[in-house]
Amino acid sequence: MERGDLLSAACPSREVLKHMTSRWGVLVLLALEGGTLRFSALRRRIGGVSERMLAKTLHWLEGDGLVERIAHEVVPPHVEYRLTPLGREGAARVRALADWIEQSLPEIAQNW
């Protein structure tokens, strides 16, 4: 498998990009950068996510090997999510973008 080329319509990288930059994908990566979190904690941490979309987003990222799901077989269920090594790398890039936006917000907002 060779390197991707996002500017080409058919590039599979676009799928990964879609997951990582999806509305909640970004925020999940940011939230998990702080360490392992349970589903409910993750939900509380990220303002505004619905259960359904959080689950979906976690599935996408898990499918890309960026997030790892660890289920403890107990009742009531106890499930944790954490970044894989690959996920940590990706999250760092997302973090850089997020930080820049948050910091540049004052300057950006002047145009509004």
Place this chain on the structure above:
Amino acid sequence: MERGDLLSAACPSREVLKHMTSRWGVLVLLALEGGTLRFSALRRRIGGVSERMLAKTLHWLEGDGLVERIAHEVVPPHVEYRLTPLGREGAARVRALADWIEQSLPEIAQNW
């Protein structure tokens, strides 16, 4: 105006994030990193964009002060788009993410 906090539901940074990480927003920023481009050139450069979405995306990014529109008053119209200094900063972060995805694609795709 203070710094943003993306994890909070009400943070205005989420708007900017939405524009920059929108399906075509990312690719416009990447494409314009190479230099000024005309509308049609931009469209050709980015595989799969419709005219309508390219126009919309450019409006969003222009509204955030990341892209500058330069219209030459001639017939036929001649309009160019380029990154503002702020846009160049943002594009660099997006580029870092994009590069990482393109390069990590092989490793990511192993999970498929």
Place this chain on the structure above:
DNA sequence: CGGGATCCTGCAGGATACTG
């Protein structure tokens, strides 16, 4: 507690035609 199943809505995004 951690979801899956279901139903619903809005808007991103697309196709096409038209114009200054």
Place this chain on the structure above:
DNA sequence: CAGTATCCTGCAGGATCCCG
């Protein structure tokens, strides 16, 4: 050439209920 106007579709995303 660089769009706008119009109409249409699909899917992200939301609300709710339910179950092991």
